[in-house]
Amino acid sequence: MKRALYAGLVFGLVPLQTTMLTYVGVGGIRPDLCLVATCLVGFLAGEVEGMMLGLALGFVQDLFSAGELWLNLVTKAMIGLFAGVAARHLASATPMAMLGTILAISALSGIIFLGTVRGAGGLAEMGVALVSVVFPQAVFDAVVGAGAYWLIAGRTRLHPTTQVGTVPFAG
Amino acid sequence: MVMLRSTFGPRRVLLLLLALLFFVVFLLPRQARALLQTVGQPVAWVVSFPLKGFAAIDRSVMAVWERYLALRGVEEENRRLRREIQYLKGQNDQLQALAADTRRLAALMEFKERTPVQTLAARVVGRDSTNWYRAMVLDKGELDGVRAEMGVVTPAGVVGRVVKATRSTSVVLLVSDPNNAVTGLIQRTREEGIVEGTAEGRARLKYIPLLSTVRAGDTVITSGLTGGFPKGIMIGVVNRIEKEEGALFQSAEIVPDVDLSRVEEALIITSSNPVSQSDPGGAAAPVEPSRREGR
Numbered sequence: 001m002k003r004a005l006y007a008g009l010v011f012g013l014v015p016l017q018t019t020m021l022t023y024v025g026v027g028g029i030r031p032d033l034c035l036v037a038t039c040l041v042g043f044l045a046g047e048v049e050g051m052m053l054g055l056a057l058g059f060v061q062d063l064f065s066a067g068e069l070w071l072n073l074v075t076k077a078m079i080g081l082f083a084g085v086a087a088r089h090l091a092s093a094t095p096m097a098m099l100g101t102i103l104a105i106s107a108l109s110g111i112i113f114l115g116t117v118r119g120a121g122g123l124a125e126m127g128v129a130l131v132s133v134v135f136p137q138a139v140f141d142a143v144v145g146a147g148a149y150w151l152i153a154g155r156t157r158l159h160p161t162t163q164v165g166t167v168p169f170a171g
Numbered sequence: 172m173v174m175l176r177s178t179f180g181p182r183r184v185l186l187l188l189l190a191l192l193f194f195v196v197f198l199l200p201r202q203a204r205a206l207l208q209t210v211g212q213p214v215a216w217v218v219s220f221p222l223k224g225f226a227a228i229d230r231s232v233m234a235v236w237e238r239y240l241a242l243r244g245v246e247e248e249n250r251r252l253r254r255e256i257q258y259l260k261g262q263n264d265q266l267q268a269l270a271a272d273t274r275r276l277a278a279l280m281e282f283k284e285r286t287p288v289q290t291l292a293a294r295v296v297g298r299d300s301t302n303w304y305r306a307m308v309l310d311k312g313e314l315d316g317v318r319a320e321m322g323v324v325t326p327a328g329v330v331g332r333v334v335k336a337t338r339s340t341s342v343v344l345l346v347s348d349p350n351n352a353v354t355g356l357i358q359r360t361r362e363e364g365i366v367e368g369t370a371e372g373r374a375r376l377k378y379i380p381l382l383s384t385v386r387a388g389d390t391v392i393t394s395g396l397t398g399g400f401p402k403g404i405m406i407g408v409v410n411r412i413e414k415e416e417g418a419l420f421q422s423a424e425i426v427p428d429v430d431l432s433r434v435e436e437a438l439i440i441t442s443s444n445p446v447s448q449s450d451p452g453g454a455a456a457p458v459e460p461s462r463r464e465g466r
Contacts, residue, residue, distance in 0.1 A: 018296075018298055018299070018300050048181060060218055064222070066344040074299075118348070
């Protein structure tokens with residue numbers, strides 16, 4: 001069951017991101033569903049599964065983006081890892097905690113992208129991108145991620161991994 | 172309860188793999204890119220099916236939207252269009268006379284200069300999967316002969332260039348993306364420069380000589396010096412000139428002629444080699460500015 005879910009995410013999320021999500025965007029900014037999914041899986045299933053899903057999603061995302069082929073591969077894997085580690089150190093897992101975690105992770109990831117993609121554009125251009133892309137996307141990702149977590153955790157009784165070796169998100 | 176932790180547990184092995192991945196990506200970038208490209212081909216082929224499925228659903232939803240829900244503003248639009256028809260009728264008479272002259276000249280110029288290029292029609296099936304690039308995904312890939320660095324145009328002008336091609340899809344970096352660069356030529360003054368995208372979604376012609384007489388309204392076309400685009404394809408119209416104190420060059424903001432947010436089909440320039448007009452496989456070459464202006 002879990003493998004099917006992960007396969008569905010890997011092969012279905014990027015097509016959804018590149019087609020239908022255009023209409024959800026605000027000011028041309030769309031939520032990064034791959035980042036949200038990676039965070040959620042890292043949060044709920046631990047850093048190993050978060051990292052693996054991040055690797056796969058990042059790889060497919062890179063195939064359908066104009067950027068370098070390793071950029072999302074590496075950042076999404078790191079995001080899955082960080083989300084899993086963050087979940088183990090949270091005192092209480094609530095949608096608000098999820099909101100804060102994804103906000104921080106998305107903003108950090110955006111700043112890494114900014115340095116890589118727009119590094120040669122100068123400070124002024126980076127400032128524009130920070131305000132017009134990084135922060136709006138971080139807020140968008142956080143809201144979508146917290147909403148998804150509220151739905152998942154509320155209906156399935158899934159909660160973040162709190163101890164090494166436990167796998168509550170077993171299918 | 173005591174928890175047993177293996178020294179070589181899956182978590183540590185995976186972390187080791189991640190470290191190895193970093194090593195390969197950053198120290199052997201060319202080999203890593205080649206490996207990822209090879210591994211990515213079958214993956215992209217599989218993903219292209221749901222991608223095209225979503226695109227088909229997307230088109231169906233849009234068709235329903237435009238046909239039924241968007242009818243609310245039709246009455247006002249109808250009045251506006253009637254006014255426009257009256258205005259255009261007047262213009263049409265003037266243009267008829269000009270067109271006769273232009274047709275003769277165009278035929279002459281076409282005989283001498285116009286070199287058709289081989290193109291491949293492709294449909295836009297998606298946009299960039301991140302918010303970081305102005306790019307779009309086309310439904311033609313390596314199996315159709317598409318390769319990286321090929322130019323993409325519409326009859327209105329330059330759209331961008333292919334930066335990635337998988338078996339059945341390709342990613343096109345738009346001319347308005349800051350990472351894109353195309354050599355451009357000011358049609359009136361014949362001065363060359365580099366057209367780059369801007370953060371605001373427009374384009375900028377850079378490295379124009381300070382003594383240039385470029386002005387707002389000038390047309391910028393491809394110069395044909397770099398691969399991908401033949402000479403003379405419309406890029407855009409100069410909107411504003413920018414001169415900085417002490418700078419060696421001036422630059423000009425360009426409004427791309429193609430509405431890049433609404434492109435649904437495009438032509439990929441697969442070869443700059445001439446193709447005969449009777450060739451059934453070769454699509455029509457994009458219309459050059461001189462012909463467009465003469466219409």
